[in-house]
Amino acid sequence: MPLTLYYHPLSSFCHKVLVALYEHAIDFDRRIIDLSSATDRAELEALWPLCKFPVIFDHDRKRAVPESSVIIEYLDRLSGDRHRLIPDDRDSALEVRLWDRFFDHYIQGPLQQIVADHLYATHGDLTKQRNTLLTAYDMLERQLGLNEWAASADFSLADCAAAPALFYACTLVPFPDDHPQLSAYFDRLTRRPSVQRVIDEARPYFSLYPFAEAIAERFRTP
Structure with missing residues (x-):
């Protein structure tokens, strides 16, 4: 395969990339990385010394x-004439990148802190x-309320970021009942x-x- 994805199937940031790969119908090979394995860590570290996934290796280049x-x-650059996840229009692209950052920083960020607190039993104050x-x-x-998708009328990079962020976030802090737009969007997304x-x-x-028990039954059952 010309591309290899170094990832873990449970990782939210890996999910974000997988959504894009499937949107573009790009063929790729998979390398699941177990960070508890010294061998796997060394393999990933050789590609990206910070030893974080996902990483794509382009064998041709x-x-x-x-x-x-x-x-x-x-x-997006490899996808040819397929629908781009980052629009060519500069203003639209800026909006897409803004909401991509929003999901990564203000949803992924807090949820990962909550999960880490549980994993390491630090029992911190997670009110913030x-x-x-x-x-x-x-x-x-x-x-x-403005668009069908997060940043525009079309599915984009922002929605790739939204999918795993919201999937895990709602297991920690459920969507409020008075947020019908958010609930409907999550349903469209999933x-x-x-x-x-x-x-x-x-x-x-x-x-x-x-927090697996908080994952909705419709996602836990094939």
Whole structure:
């Protein structure tokens, strides 16, 4: 295969890239990385010394591409005439990149802190993280009244970021009942074939997620 994805099937940032790969129907090889394995860590570290996934290795160009947003932009260039996940129009592209950063920083960020607190039993005060998620939900409720998708009328990089971020965030802080736009968007998002495929592939690993019991039954059952 010309591309190899170094990833883990439970990782939210890896899910983000997988959605883009499936949207573009790009063939790729898979290398699951177990960070508890010294051999796997060394293999990943050789590509990206920070030892974080996902990383795409392009065998034709002999190039490793890290960081989920950068990977998706790279995939856009490989996709030819297919629908681009980052629009050519500069203003539209700026909006897409803004909401991509929003999901990564203000939803992924707090949720990962909450999960880490549980994993390491630090028992910290997570009020700030939970309030950040609620603020982000409020912002999304307003934003999603404007478009079918997160940043534009078309599915984009922002939606690739939204899918795993919201999937895991709602297991920690459920969407408020008075946020119908957000709930409807999440339903559209999780019914999209590319996102469904990512969820299906992650299902065998859900038991490793410390809040697995909070994942909706419709996602836990094939």
